[in-house]
Amino acid sequence: MNVRMKLGVAAAALMAAAPLHAQEMPDTMVWTSYDVGSAGYAEASAIADAFGKEYGTRVRIQPSGSGIGRLQPLLQGRADYAFLATEAFFIGEGAYDFATPDWGPHQLRAVAGRPAGITLIAAGDAGIDTVEDAAGKRIAFVAGNPSVNVKCEAILAFGGLTLDDVEVITFPTYSAAMSSMTRNEADATCTTPTTSQLYELAESPRGIHYAPLEPGNDAGWDQLLEVLPIMSPSEEDVAAGLAEGETAKMAAYRYPVITTTAEKSADEVYTFIKALDETFDMYKDGTAAMSRWTLERSGKPAIDIPFHEGAIRYLEEIGIWTEEDQAWNDQRQARMDALVEAWDSFSSENSDMSDEEFAEAWMERRSEVISSMN
Structure with missing residues (x-):
């Protein structure tokens, strides 16, 4: 019995010393980013390398030269996170390339974004x-x-x-x-x-x-x-x-913006941003700009889309998220909700328009919605 007790105490001590957060990270992840050679790809690669060394997580990065190419795998569930540029804002608003019947505003969420x-x-x-x-x-x-x-x-x-x-x-x-x-x-x-x-x-x-x-x-x-x-x-x-x-x-502005879907589990996003924080010293020298990934800078508004609730939970936990930040996030979320609601009625009422006419009319409607909220 004494032997079993000693073994149990030793096992408990080993478990306490083990990095429990490593067990929370998934074995594999898929991210999208800008093309190979871009700052976004280089920074995603440095973070992925740190995740692999610290947690054993294997990350596959899918590069694409277009915003649509970076977004489609995320929206189709084939990627977990996307390292985006201003297309994160455009798709949240249904603007420019996304002012078409096939797109429109989408409910995406930010995890963090490096200021540029x-x-x-x-x-x-x-x-x-x-x-x-x-x-x-x-x-x-x-x-x-x-x-x-x-x-x-x-x-x-x-x-x-x-x-x-x-x-x-x-x-x-x-x-x-x-x-x-x-x-x-x-x-x-x-x-x-x-x-x-x-x-x-x-x-x-x-x-x-x-x-x-x-x-x-x-x-x-x-x-x-x-x-x-x-x-x-x-x-x-x-x-x-x-x-x-x-x-x-x-x-x-923010580039890249680590983006995921609104439906992504809050626990998963919490674990991801915690890992981003814990491995900062491992990737901060990866490029000249990567020191800006500290959450004191990358985890604050303003950013292209609302922060994910899982990210906010961690930012609150470490004392970075403020009442002013939450007010900004609530306002940004209200704007996105209003545009999504306006899109639902607009798209059904104007399905007979050509793509060019549709985009022009929607951008006018979008401006009206935004003006009504100011």
Whole structure:
């Protein structure tokens, strides 16, 4: 009996010392992300590697160059999580590529999202010191890329400008748009401050300037958020042409956004975000931006879609989630619910429209719904 008691005590001690959280993680998971070579793929890979080493979880990442390609496996139940860009916001609203009869707004949820800076970035000789100075200037947009273009529209709104106040120059590719300032084919564009073409601009005779999005400009931020309510003030210290020790005042959006479905078990999501937190030291140096995955930054609004209840439970548990965060989440959820409800009636009443007519009419209806909530 004494031997059995001693063995029982030893077993209990071993169980107490074992990482119980490892037993909660699934054996396998499937994630989707941007293409191989993208920041999203690199960051998903670093996190997956940490999960494998810490918990023995095997993660298969399915890369795709399109938002629809990243979303379909998630919605069809073939992927557990998706590392998304602004398509997370677009599908939550049924906007742009998702303003079609086959799509519309979907109830997706965020687990966490790494902040990335963006502002109006101008050639140094263009005379654009502030966003307001962009009036009448040539602004580079990217053909068929609403993710980039709508952010620029929102940033222009910060300065009280609309697309009618500037000369929009549309380029066929992202790369062409970003290098257009160096070639003097445009005066400014909106992008992240570490895009490779910006280093060329900074070294060119034109130079580079970051139009500041001052955090204390309440009117400017109100105007920006009316266009795109997923950004918040941010100070960036890593940017092309920025001297060491200097910072630039920008807006932060989230990329990538770890996304799942509303139906995903709260316990599963709780376990996932807990694992994301526990393995942070293992992946934080995976890329230059991965230190921003700390939950103090990636687990806070604003973000593209509402946070999942399982994520909120963990964020509350570790003291990060505040009453203000919950109020933001409730408001974001109410907006999504209203759009889903409006879509249900709109789509059934307008099924005879062409896809183009349908999308245009829905975007108008979407604007009406959003305006009614402000």
